[in-house]
Amino acid sequence: MxxxxxxxxxxxxxxxxxxxxxxxxxxxxxxxxxxxxxxxDVKNNEQASGPAAQAAIEQxxxxxxxxxxxxxxxxPKTFVKLLVSRYKxxxxxxxxxDDALMGGVRTDMSFTLFLAEPESYEGGALVIExxxxxxxxxxxxxxxxxxQTTSLHHVAEVTKGERLAIVGWVRSFIRSPEQxxxxxxxxxxxAKLREAQAPREDMNHALKVRNSLLRMWAED
Ligand code: NI
Numbered sequence: 001m002x003x004x005x006x007x008x009x010x011x012x013x014x015x016x017x018x019x020x021x022x023x024x025x026x027x028x029x030x031x032x033x034x035x036x037x038x039x040x041d042v043k044n045n046e047q048a049s050g051p052a053a054q055a056a057i058e059q060x061x062x063x064x065x066x067x068x069x070x071x072x073x074x075x076p077k078t079f080v081k082l083l084v085s086r087y088k089x090x091x092x093x094x095x096x097x098d099d100a101l102m103g104g105v106r107t108d109m110s111f112t113l114f115l116a117e118p119e120s121y122e123g124g125a126l127v128i129e130x131x132x133x134x135x136x137x138x139x140x141x142x143x144x145x146x147x148q149t150t151s152l153h154h155v156a157e158v159t160k161g162e163r164l165a166i167v168g169w170v171r172s173f174i175r176s177p178e179q180x181x182x183x184x185x186x187x188x189x190x191a192k193l194r195e196a197q198a199p200r201e202d203m204n205h206a207l208k209v210r211n212s213l214l215r216m217w218a219e220d
Pocket of ligand 1: 098153
């Protein structure tokens with residue numbers, strides 16, 4: 001499943017994060033250091049690990065966990081890793097696939113939360129590759145794209161301005177992408193039933209099916 005989620009952060013929060021990450025306390029350094037050997041030769045960006053970056057990551061984690069659509073699409077058990085990433089002109093991240101295990105924890109879904117205004121930089125799209133073709137994402141600040149960690153992807157070269165984003169990996173309660181999608185669809189059905197003020201009995205059956213599937217499939 002590949003899904004865009006709007007307004008994970010409010011414009012005020014985005015503005016504050018951009019300001020705090022522009023200062024020295026962000027602590028940016030070359031991103032190659034955290035790349036596995038297969039990605040090292042294609043990775044050319046910067047990552048931040050200073051106190052401002054850590055604070056930004058904690059704030060973003062809380063916002064993402066509070067987002068109902070993210071919860072439904074990812075069923076996150078835990079965040080495996082989050083990184084503040086920045087691309088300046090000439091920087092790009094060539095085609096690669098992310099590690100299946102990070103620090104001994106399986107990665108199921110990846111996300112990119114955009115922080116810069118799309119008009120403020122040129123290039124820098126996240127391009128997700130699939131047998132059906134490529135999908136480009138260059139979203140508004142505060143919006144994110146969530147996708148399978150199994151996907152080949154790249155970040156197009158930034159030719160002007162600065163691309164600032166927070167990227168992360170989630171370990172899901174549900175290992176199988178197909179099962180995650182069925183549960184996501186069931187959540188949609190339940191939401192529609194609620195909206196339509198469906199009879200309690202119908203709602204109970206839908207909830208019973210969703211919860212039973214969750215119980216069968218979840219790795220807690
Ligand atoms: Ni990647």
